Amino acid sequence: xxxxxxxxxxxxxxxxxxxxxxxxxxxxxxxxxxxxxxxxxxxxxxxxxxxxxxxxxxxxxxxxxxxxxxxxxxxxxxxxxxxxxxxxxxxxxxxxxxxxxxxxxxxxxxxxxxxxxxxxxxxxxxxxxxxxxxxxxxxxxxxxxxxxxxxxxxxxxxxxxxxxxxxxxxxxxxxxxxxxxxxxxxxxxxxxxxxxxxxxxxxxxxxxxxxxxxxxxxxxxxxxxxxxxxxxxxxxxxxxxxxxxxxxxxxxxxxxxxxxxxxxxxxxxxxxxxxxxxxxxxxxxxxxxxxxxxxxxxxxxxxxxxxxxxxxxxxxxxxxxxxxxxxxxxxxxxxxxxxxxxxxxxxxxxxxxxxxxxxxxxxxxxxxxxxxxxxxxxxxxxxxxxxxxxxxxxxxxxxxxxxxxxxxxxxxxxxxxxxxxxxxxxxxxxxxxxxxxxxxxxxxxxxxxxxxxxxxxxxxxxxxxxxxxxxxxxxxxxxxxxxxxxxxxxxxxxxxxxxxxxxxxxxxxxxxxxxxxx
Amino acid sequence: xxxxxxxxxxxxxxxxxxxxxxxxxxxxxxxxxxxxxxxxxxxxxxxxxxxxxxxxxxxxxxxxxxxxxxxxxxxxxxxxxxxxxxxxxxxxxxxxxxxxxxxxxxxxxxxxxxxxxxxxxxxxxxxxxxxxxxxxxxxxxxxxxxxxxxxxxxxxxxxxxxxxxxxxxxxxxxxxxxxxxxxxxxxxxxxxxxxxxxxxxxxxxxxxxxxxxxxxxxxxxxxxxxxxxxxxxxxxxxxxxxxxxxxxxxxxxxxxxxxxxxxxxxxxxxxxxxxxxxxxxxxxxxxxxxxxxxxxxxxxxxxxxxxxxxxxxxxxxxxxxxxxxxxxxxxxxxxxxxxxxxxxxxxx
Numbered sequence: 001x002x003x004x005x006x007x008x009x010x011x012x013x014x015x016x017x018x019x020x021x022x023x024x025x026x027x028x029x030x031x032x033x034x035x036x037x038x039x040x041x042x043x044x045x046x047x048x049x050x051x052x053x054x055x056x057x058x059x060x061x062x063x064x065x066x067x068x069x070x071x072x073x074x075x076x077x078x079x080x081x082x083x084x085x086x087x088x089x090x091x092x093x094x095x096x097x098x099x100x101x102x103x104x105x106x107x108x109x110x111x112x113x114x115x116x117x118x119x120x121x122x123x124x125x126x127x128x129x130x131x132x133x134x135x136x137x138x139x140x141x142x143x144x145x146x147x148x149x150x151x152x153x154x155x156x157x158x159x160x161x162x163x164x165x166x167x168x169x170x171x172x173x174x175x176x177x178x179x180x181x182x183x184x185x186x187x188x189x190x191x192x193x194x195x196x197x198x199x200x201x202x203x204x205x206x207x208x209x210x211x212x213x214x215x216x217x218x219x220x221x222x223x224x225x226x227x228x229x230x231x232x233x234x235x236x237x238x239x240x241x242x243x244x245x246x247x248x249x250x251x252x253x254x255x256x257x258x259x260x261x262x263x264x265x266x267x268x269x270x271x272x273x274x275x276x277x278x279x280x281x282x283x284x285x286x287x288x289x290x291x292x293x294x295x296x297x298x299x300x301x302x303x304x305x306x307x308x309x310x311x312x313x314x315x316x317x318x319x320x321x322x323x324x325x326x327x328x329x330x331x332x333x334x335x336x337x338x339x340x341x342x343x344x345x346x347x348x349x350x351x352x353x354x355x356x357x358x359x360x361x362x363x364x365x366x367x368x369x370x371x372x373x374x375x376x377x378x379x380x381x382x383x384x385x386x387x388x389x390x391x392x393x394x395x396x397x398x399x400x401x402x403x404x405x406x407x408x409x410x411x412x413x414x415x416x417x418x419x420x421x422x423x424x425x426x427x428x429x430x431x432x433x434x435x436x437x438x439x440x441x442x443x444x445x446x447x448x449x450x451x452x453x454x455x456x457x458x459x460x461x462x463x464x465x466x467x468x469x470x471x472x473x474x475x476x477x478x479x480x481x482x483x484x485x486x487x488x489x490x491x492x493x494x495x496x497x498x499x500x501x502x503x504x505x506x507x508x509x510x511x512x513x514x515x516x517x518x
Numbered sequence: 519x520x521x522x523x524x525x526x527x528x529x530x531x532x533x534x535x536x537x538x539x540x541x542x543x544x545x546x547x548x549x550x551x552x553x554x555x556x557x558x559x560x561x562x563x564x565x566x567x568x569x570x571x572x573x574x575x576x577x578x579x580x581x582x583x584x585x586x587x588x589x590x591x592x593x594x595x596x597x598x599x600x601x602x603x604x605x606x607x608x609x610x611x612x613x614x615x616x617x618x619x620x621x622x623x624x625x626x627x628x629x630x631x632x633x634x635x636x637x638x639x640x641x642x643x644x645x646x647x648x649x650x651x652x653x654x655x656x657x658x659x660x661x662x663x664x665x666x667x668x669x670x671x672x673x674x675x676x677x678x679x680x681x682x683x684x685x686x687x688x689x690x691x692x693x694x695x696x697x698x699x700x701x702x703x704x705x706x707x708x709x710x711x712x713x714x715x716x717x718x719x720x721x722x723x724x725x726x727x728x729x730x731x732x733x734x735x736x737x738x739x740x741x742x743x744x745x746x747x748x749x750x751x752x753x754x755x756x757x758x759x760x761x762x763x764x765x766x767x768x769x770x771x772x773x774x775x776x777x778x779x780x781x782x783x784x785x786x787x788x789x790x791x792x793x794x795x796x797x798x799x800x801x802x803x804x805x806x807x808x809x810x811x812x813x814x815x816x817x818x819x820x821x822x823x824x825x826x827x828x829x830x831x832x833x834x835x836x837x838x839x840x841x842x843x844x845x846x847x848x849x850x851x852x853x854x855x856x857x858x859x860x861x862x863x864x865x866x
Contacts, residue, residue, distance in 0.1 A: 342750035362741035
């Protein structure tokens with residue numbers, strides 16, 4: 001059996017010992033060092049066939065390194081890997097794939113200019129007489145997509161797909177060959193509820209076929225739904241391996257050493273005058289249709305809704321990034337409809353984008369330059385075009401220290417920091433000038449619990465200092481525990497405004513879906 | 519201590535020395551890229567090939583000959599910093615030369631007494647013509663989102679065609695002799711005038727890039743144009759200015775080269791696009807934008823001047839020299855990739 005798996009079975013997978021409880025994959029004492037960091041420190045990990053084993057931990061806890069080792073992308077510096085009972089040294093990703101170990105990473109490995117089908121079979125195209133067997137490829141790709149229930153056409157160009165759809169292609173790629181070990185790294189991060197349900201059905205299906213699944217997620221509901229066991233990592237070490245029924249409180253304690261109540265701070269509510277007034281705002285294509293909202297000083301207003309509900313587009317339209325086709329936006333009583341980004345910023349509105357890599361930071365430049373960038377034109381940092389570099393360095397260092405940037409090296413390129421710390425750099429950008437209204441678009445996407453708590457405190461401090469905050473978020477607890485008032489969007493229109501006691505999980509969810517059901 | 523022990527100690531120290539040299543080697547490679555090594559290798563090789571190479575006179579010659587490429591490379595750097603490039607720099611040289619020489623000669627013929635005035639008129643006309651190409655490039659790229667490749671390639675053809683059309687392909691004569699004597703062959707404090715002008719421009723551009731908001735914006739727009747836009751930067755204006763700067767610097771080079779040649783020529787600058795991009799890339803300017811240092815670009819241009827001079831002294835045939843330059847460019851890019859891989863390796 002093991003022999004069969006390790007050699008001569010190119011397509012991977014096949015029959016697996018289903019009721020055999022011996023582990024499919026066993027890692028013992030795995031270590032991996034990076035300069036100055038022990039990314040993994042003698043970690044043990046086992047994966048049984050037919051189980052979903054969740055890896056849980058903060059960013060930088062070692063999850064990514066661990067799956068990279070299993071996928072053959074990174075070599076361990078110590079420890080052993082046993083696969084189906086045999087000692088194994090993975091040479092490369094391709095080697096792992098031939099054994100049926102495939103991974104879906106967060107960073108997509110798709111070629112934008114090729115079609116879905118071409119991407120699915122990239123590198124293993126079926127040929128007939130030396131030419132592409134297009135008929136067969138079309139049939140197979142249609143089969144795969146149908147089986148997964150993904151609404152994609154094989155001849156669509158990947159560049160035209162949304163991020164969620166690209167994620168589906170990536171997942172379909174992993175399901176192309178019959179896998180024995182499937183690694184999913186936050187696969188639902190950009191999927192809608194319905195797509196997520198489909199994915200979970202699929203996971204159940206391959207689970208029953210004996211595939212072992214390693215699943216990384218930050219979302220506790222998902223663990224409940226599909227997890228069997230959880231291994232919690234912290235600072236490169238395995239803290240515990242527990243059942244998926246372990247309470248949220250306990251999981252968070254294991255992961256951070258903190259208790260969950262400490263994550264969401266209490267935020268005082270003392271609303272002041274109205275600052276933002278949006279009347280009947282619409283954007284091109286009806287993505288946002290006739291939305292009216294308002295935000296007062298000293299209050300945090302949530303903007304909830306599913307992916308694609310238009311909530312992000314609304315935030316962008318406020319900042320002049322998406323074109324408005326109707327309606328008006330007034331900030332502190334003045335119209336800001338026809339102003340440039342710079343002018344809007346100078347009047348006190350700042351939009352913090354969701355995707356720090358694509359829109360937030362200049363990765364190849366230093367932390368100092370990134371943080372000072374939006375305020376470079378203010379008198380703090382320049383005088384008649386000429387930069388005050390000393391003042392810049394001092395102020396940026398001070399702010400980075402206040403936000404607990406780690407490591408505190410402001411001359412390092414932004415690219416060298418972990419996700420959570422990059423998020424801190426992004427947040428710091430809006431603190432360099434007088435801002436009265438902060439628009440946060442998914443401020444905690446892909447960050448660990450520790451950073452999450454720090455970001456919430458950051459938002460609390462802004463609010464309590466008298467600023468207005470518009471929090472655009474797909475993270476329900478964030479909406480429930482942080483906001484004073486919530487607007488719910490559904491398919492481009494406002495479906496509800498909830499305040500105080502009305503902000504419950506049930507209410508928010510109901511209005512997210514309301515019109516889809518109707 | 520026995521001989522054996524002594525040997526062991528000696529081995530130990532040599533090994534320590536080798537390790538230290540290797541360490542310094544790696545440090546230089548990571549920090550400054552391949553350029554320092556290339557410079558050392560070039561100097562050693564050419565010094566061995568020709569005894570005239572390492573003389574003060576020859577080195578000053580190299581510096582003077584490199585001024586034109588240095589100016590164009592610094593301009594090219596602005597385009598590269600914003601994530602594009604400019605293939606029309608050669609044409610800008612040619613057009614500047616032809617327009618400047620024609621205007622100067624015409625003014626001089628009309629007013630034989632007003633030497634200074636006609637020189638100024640000619641230089642302004644040349645600079646305006648060259649910069650105009652940069653302005654058109656900038657408008658196309660920033661306003662109409664034409665790719666820098668197509669835009670500057672198209673303008674290269676437009677400019678070259680205009681220069682040939684104006685002159686019929688023959689050199690333009692009739693400029694006052696003082697023009698060449700001052701800006702081509704003149705010296706001040708024992709330094710050639712073109713070198714002095716170049717040094718002054720290096721200082722100005724260094725200041726612009728490192729000490730002004732605009733300089734910072736070039737890096738930001740090239741590094742991530744969306745993030746720059748969300749930070750309130752006028753990205754279109756920044757892109758536009760990059761190509762205007764590039765055109766203006768190439769125009770200055772064109773004027774200085776015209777003074778040196780004493781004629782207006784439509785056939786100069788053909789190798790400039792390749793050489794200026796090579797100088798920047800060898801100096802570590804990223805082709806993806808956002809990364810690059812002016813002082814390194816100056817050394818990159820000097821290095822290319824050094825290699826050309828060395829090859830001349832070593833009597834390497836001029837056609838073969840073109841091969842060497844192309845190979846150097848590719849070598850620089852390859853070694854930069856290896857360097858990045860090496861950095862990734864030590865930081866992972």
